Amino acid sequence: MKTIRRNTFETNSSSCHCMTICGDDKLKEYKDHKVIALSPYCINSDDGPLEIVLTDDKFIPLEEAYDKLIKWHADHKDDTSVNDRYWFKTLNEVIDQLTFEKFVEKLYDHNDDIELGNLDQYELIDCLESVLDANQVLVSGSYKDPLDTSAIEKPKGIKGEMVIISTEVEC
Numbered sequence: 001m002k003t004i005r006r007n008t009f010e011t012n013s014s015s016c017h018c019m020t021i022c023g024d025d026k027l028k029e030y031k032d033h034k035v036i037a038l039s040p041y042c043i044n045s046d047d048g049p050l051e052i053v054l055t056d057d058k059f060i061p062l063e064e065a066y067d068k069l070i071k072w073h074a075d076h077k078d079d080t081s082v083n084d085r086y087w088f089k090t091l092n093e094v095i096d097q098l099t100f101e102k103f104v105e106k107l108y109d110h111n112d113d114i115e116l117g118n119l120d121q122y123e124l125i126d127c128l129e130s131v132l133d134a135n136q137v138l139v140s141g142s143y144k145d146p147l148d149t150s151a152i153e154k155p156k157g158i159k160g161e162m163v164i165i166s167t168e169v170e171c
Contacts, residue, residue, distance in 0.1 A: 022054040024160035035059040038134035055157030066103045072131040087123040094119050
């Protein structure tokens, strides 16, 4: 028997149950690839059940993320404390080709179809997590329908209806 959980990211590496919720106002921008979400938590096996609330200020426009990435790279290209990280090495290989358009294409390249040196989507997200000082960067993926949030008390800082944008459970 196969169980299919819509809107759920599953991994064997996690023993936690987690859902990330945001307001409906930011969901449209998130789904339209205008913003990315910066989560204060990175899910790991030591976590218990988590309900991560992303208030509107936890979303950043793609243009701002790109500008910060380019500036950060220029400021750190000779920094020995970061240049031995694999994602930094692959970023160095393609930084001259990384226009804003290529940045956006690669950021949403879930099937790794866009050729950009050895830089893949996950490495680009790793870069952004360091640059933006976020524990986890969330990008819109195969999001289909909102999950029911009627039983969750609405936290302060969320405008509009609440929507769950990602969940993670042990499989």
